[in-house]
Amino acid sequence: MTTMNRLQKRVCSNCGQLCGPTQLYCPKCGFVLPDALTAEIKAEMADVDEHEHTQAQQAVNGADNADTPDSKKTTVAEVIPPTHKLASTGSQRVLAQPGTGYFHQHARLYLHHDSGRIIPVDVRTGTKILGRRGSAADGGTGDLRIVDLTDLGAVEYGVSRRHLQVTLSDDVIYAMDLGSTNGTFLNRERLTPDQPYVVRNRSVLQLGVLILRVQFA
Numbered sequence: 773m774t775t776m777n778r779l780q781k782r783v784c785s786n787c788g789q790l791c792g793p794t795q796l797y798c799p800k801c802g803f804v805l806p807d808a809l810t811a812e813i814k815a816e817m818a819d820v821d822e823h824e825h826t827q828a829q830q831a832v833n834g835a836d837n838a839d840t841p842d843s844k845k846t847t848v849a850e851v852i853p854p855t856h857k858l859a860s861t862g863s864q865r866v867l868a869q870p871g872t873g874y875f876h877q878h879a880r881l882y883l884h885h886d887s888g889r890i891i892p893v894d895v896r897t898g899t900k901i902l903g904r905r906g907s908a909a910d911g912g913t914g915d916l917r918i919v920d921l922t923d924l925g926a927v928e929y930g931v932s933r934r935h936l937q938v939t940l941s942d943d944v945i946y947a948m949d950l951g952s953t954n955g956t957f958l959n960r961e962r963l964t965p966d967q968p969y970v971v972r973n974r975s976v977l978q979l980g981v982l983i984l985r986v987q988f989a
């Protein structure tokens with residue numbers, strides 16, 4: 773994409789941090805950088821694809837709200853009302869707000885563990901499941917959607933085999949607990965199983981007692 777060429781050195785509108793030319797998100801506060809959004813909008817407006825155009829319009833609408841007080845409430849987990857469940861997002865799209873909730877078109881999702889390990893979660897190739905893959909002899913499913921956390925001590929920390937579903941939909945990352953044994957917490961709030969929640973940049977996920985910090989980059 774040529775849009776990256778537009779991203780010169782610039783300043784975060786949320787905290788004033790000077791950011792590098794290739795960063796999508798402020799390294800200090802985690803907000804998506806406004807001109808990363810602007811470049812995105814220009815690129816998508818030029819696209820004749822109706823779907824892409826709609827997304828660009830949403831980004832424009834969202835950008836208008838960038839300075840409202842509501843945009844500051846970025847660390848609180850949001851429960852998506854039942855009418856906005858993933859199955860219905862085709863007709864009732866969830867508006868992707870700028871700030872820490874917007875998953876940029878070029879962004880990648882990483883989970884940071886206190887050990888220094890960084891786990892990439894490739895949400896662009898489809899829904900992923902955080903859990904434990906296990907071996908065939910161990911009763912493992914071999915489900916390729918599973919992001920295996922065994923190396924992080926998942927068994928000891930109470931992570932279920934199929935613990936947390938992670939989905940990218942309309943520039944928003946959703947997490948849904950799959951009825952795990954020990955539960956999932958998003959920014960210390962316990963998730964109701966089978967309900968999707970918005971995951972933001974810098975969110976803290978806790979699966980059982982295993983803590984992972986979310987990074988969009």
Ligand SMILES: [Zn+2]
Nearest residue numbers: 784787798801
């Ligand atoms: Zn910032």
